[in-house]
Amino acid sequence: MQAVALPTMESELRALAWATLLTPACAVYARFTARCLRPGIPRLAALLPTFPVFVYMPCMFSSLHLRLFSTFFHTWLATNKLVLLALDLGPLHPRLPLLPFVLCAGLPIKVRLRQSQQQPTKNQPPSSSSPPPPGAEFLRPCARSVLLLSCLTVAYPYTGWLPLYALHYLYCIQIFLTLDLVFSCVMLVSAALMGGESLERQFNxxxxxxxxxxxxxxxxxxxxxxxxxxxxxxxxxxxxxxxxxxxxxxxxxxxxxxxxxxxxxxxxxxxxxxxxxxxxxxxxxxxxxxxxxxxxxxxxxxxxxxxxxxxxxxxxxxxxxxxxxxGTDVRLKEETMAMVELIWGARKYLLRPFRVASS
Incomplete structure (x- = not known):
C-alpha cells in the first residue's frame, strides 16, 4: 500500500502557497455565486466546481499534521459550509462582508455578535470599560498549549513503560492541545484582520x-x-x-x-x-x-x-x-518533535534583534 511521502520544507511551503491562493479564490467565487442565484438547486449546481478543489487540497501536503488540518478545514468544514450556503443555512451568508466571508469559509471560525450590537437590558447597564484588544482571549491558550506540547515532546521518549491505554490518553491530550493551539492562532489572526470581531472558542x-x-x-x-x-x-x-x-x-x-x-x-x-x-x-x-x-x-x-x-x-x-x-502515531510524534526542535533551534535568530547573548 502506498504511503504518504516524507515532507520537505520546499514541498510544504509550495502546498501552503497553493492552499492560500485557492481557498480565497473559491470563497470569493462562492460569495459572488450566492449573491446572484437563489438558494436551492441553482446555487448548489453553481458551487459544485469548488468541491473537488477542497477535496483534493489535503493531497497537496506530505506532512501528516498539515494533511489533518487541511482535511478538517477544507474537505470537511469548507465543503459543508458551502453545501449549507446553497440551502441558505449555516454560518456563511452572501450579505457578509468579503473578508469575514472568506475567513469564515476557509477557517474554523464563527463570528459572535458584538456587545455593541446587543440591546442593553434594564438590569445590565452598558459598561464604561474599554473592550480587550482583538484576539486577546486567545493568547493564553496559545501559550498554554505551546508549553504543554513541549512537555509532552520531552516526555514521549520515556513513556515506553506506560500501559497502552495511558499512552493513548496522552495522545488524546496531544490532539486537544494541538487543535486548541492551531484554532487559537487562527482566531487570533482572524480577529485582528476583521478589526475586533468577537469569535467563539472551539473547545470548552x-x-x-x-x-x-x-x-x-x-x-x-x-x-x-x-x-x-x-x-x-x-x-x-x-x-x-x-x-x-x-x-x-x-x-x-x-x-x-x-x-x-x-x-x-x-x-x-x-x-x-x-x-x-x-x-x-x-x-x-x-x-x-x-x-x-x-x-x-x-x-x-x-x-x-x-x-x-x-x-x-x-x-x-x-x-x-x-x-x-x-504507523501514523509514530509519524505524528516525529513531526511534532522535529517542529519543536526547529523552533528551539531558531531561538537565537529570533532573539538576535534584541541583542540577547546566546548561552
Whole structure:
C-alpha cells in the first residue's frame, strides 16, 4: 500500500502557497455565486466546481499534521459550509462582508455578535470599560498549549513503560492541545484582520468531561458540532425524532473520520471509525434516557471518573487502533518533535534583534 511521502520544507511551503491562493479564490467565487442565484438547486449546481478543489487540497501536503488540518478545514468544514450556503443555512451568508466571508469559509471560525450590537437590558447597564484588544482571549491558550506540547515532546521518549491505554490518553491530550493551539492562532489572526470581531472558542474544557452528551455537544470541537447539527441532526430530527437525529449526526461524523483515516494513511478504511462513533452515539442516547428516568444522577466527581474511564476504554482500540497499526502515531510524534526542535533551534535568530547573548 502506498504511503504518504516524507515532507520537505520546499514541498510544504509550495502546498501552503497553493492552499492560500485557492481557498480565497473559491470563497470569493462562492460569495459572488450566492449573491446572484437563489438558494436551492441553482446555487448548489453553481458551487459544485469548488468541491473537488477542497477535496483534493489535503493531497497537496506530505506532512501528516498539515494533511489533518487541511482535511478538517477544507474537505470537511469548507465543503459543508458551502453545501449549507446553497440551502441558505449555516454560518456563511452572501450579505457578509468579503473578508469575514472568506475567513469564515476557509477557517474554523464563527463570528459572535458584538456587545455593541446587543440591546442593553434594564438590569445590565452598558459598561464604561474599554473592550480587550482583538484576539486577546486567545493568547493564553496559545501559550498554554505551546508549553504543554513541549512537555509532552520531552516526555514521549520515556513513556515506553506506560500501559497502552495511558499512552493513548496522552495522545488524546496531544490532539486537544494541538487543535486548541492551531484554532487559537487562527482566531487570533482572524480577529485582528476583521478589526475586533468577537469569535467563539472551539473547545470548552473537554478534558473535564462528566457526560457524553456534554462532551460531544458542548465541549469538543464546537464548529464541527454546529455544522453537524445543521446538516444532519436538525433535518433528521424534524422528521424522525431526536434519537434518529443523533444517530445521523454521529453517522456523518464517522464517515468523515473514515475519510480522514484515508487521507492520513492512504489505506482503505475498514469501518472502525464509523463503529467508534456509532458506539458512542448509542451510549449517548442511553445516557440521556437514563438521566430522564432518574437512573443516572451521580455526583460530579463520580461522573468524571466513570465517563473518563469509558473514554479510556473505548478510544485506544476503536479510535487510535487503526492509526497505530498504520504507523501514523509514530509519524505524528516525529513531526511534532522535529517542529519543536526547529523552533528551539531558531531561538537565537529570533532573539538576535534584541541583542540577547546566546548561552
Amino acid at each position: 474544557t473537554p478534558l473535564a468531561v462528566t457526560s457524553l452528551n456534554g462532551f460531544w455537544g458542548r465541549q469538543w470541537n464546537l464548529m464541527a458540532v454546529d455544522l453537524l447539527r445543521e446538516s444532519a441532526y436538525e433535518p433528521v430530527r424534524a422528521r424522525w425524532g431526536r434519537d434518529v437525529g443523533v444517530l445521523a449526526a454521529f453517522l456523518m461524523s464517522g464517515l468523515l473520520h473514515e475519510l480522514l483515516y484515508w487521507y492520513l494513511t492512504l489505506q482503505q478504511p475498514r469501518g472502525e471509525m464509523l463503529l467508534f462513533f456509532m458506539f458512542h452515539a448509542a451510549f449517548q442516547i442511553a445516557e440521556r434516557w437514563a438521566r430522564a428516568a432518574g437512573l443516572w444522577r451521580p455526583p460530579k466527581a463520580v461522573a468524571y471518573l466513570l465517563v473518563t474511564a469509558f473514554m479510556v476504554v473505548t478510544i485506544p482500540e476503536m479510535f487510535f487502533g487503526p492509526f497505530v497499526r498504520a
